Amino acid sequence: MQRYFVDSDAIGPDRVTIRGDDVHHIKNVLRMSPEDRLICCDGQGRDYLTEVESIGTDEVRCRIIDSSPSPGEPGVRVSVASSLPKGDKLEWVLQKGTELGADSFLPFTSARTVVKLDGKRAAKKQIRWQRIVKEAAEQSHRGRIPPVELPGNWRGLLEKFPSYDRVLFAYEKEGQSLADALKGAVGRRFLVVIGPEGGFTEAEAMEAASAGAVPVHLGPRILRAETAPLAILSCIFYSYGEMGGEPL
Structure with a gap:
């Protein structure tokens, strides 16, 4: 069933009003009609099963049939910090990372x-x-839209490390295995830090460790800058039972 995020102030006691670009999608792409059903999400983790009542030029009005907690949000929160890669590689990380369950x-x-x-x-x-x-x-039936921050610098990122329960610093030259790093994890809020195509410098690795990050490696193969964050996300979510695995 088609799903749309709407502002919380557009959700009333028994009606939802959809505005913006989604109106065009409903009207001209999906060609929906009154009595068709769709899911609206408030972006805060709650879904609303609705039925289209009217489709106008600027808005679509829907009647609320039922509401329930969004099932698509993982219990563990994993943010991804990526050093800007070349081309459109970051867009791939954003899209697939969101599908997997990244928090921000x-x-x-x-x-x-x-x-x-x-x-x-x-x-x-x-x-x-x-x-x-x-x-x-x-598309992936998430309950919220992960925020994407404006690009920052390395120093600014280091200052954010204390906000997380564990910071995993992907460093191919050394570090413990990801499995061992997860076994020793306390809390459920992670930050995964990925370097650019050329990797991190030794000085950056030392600064990250001094700021509390745990250096981790992903085995004997060297992954691309756009592959590494997705691999780590998958491993973390599997380890915590979010992808059919046995929780740690």
């Missing part, structure tokens, strides 16, 4: 980051990134 995304620049974004370009990119995440969240 923190793009950043580090010593070997090739991509540089000024203020205007960064803001424009963020709008596009957030749209990609919204569509992925709808």
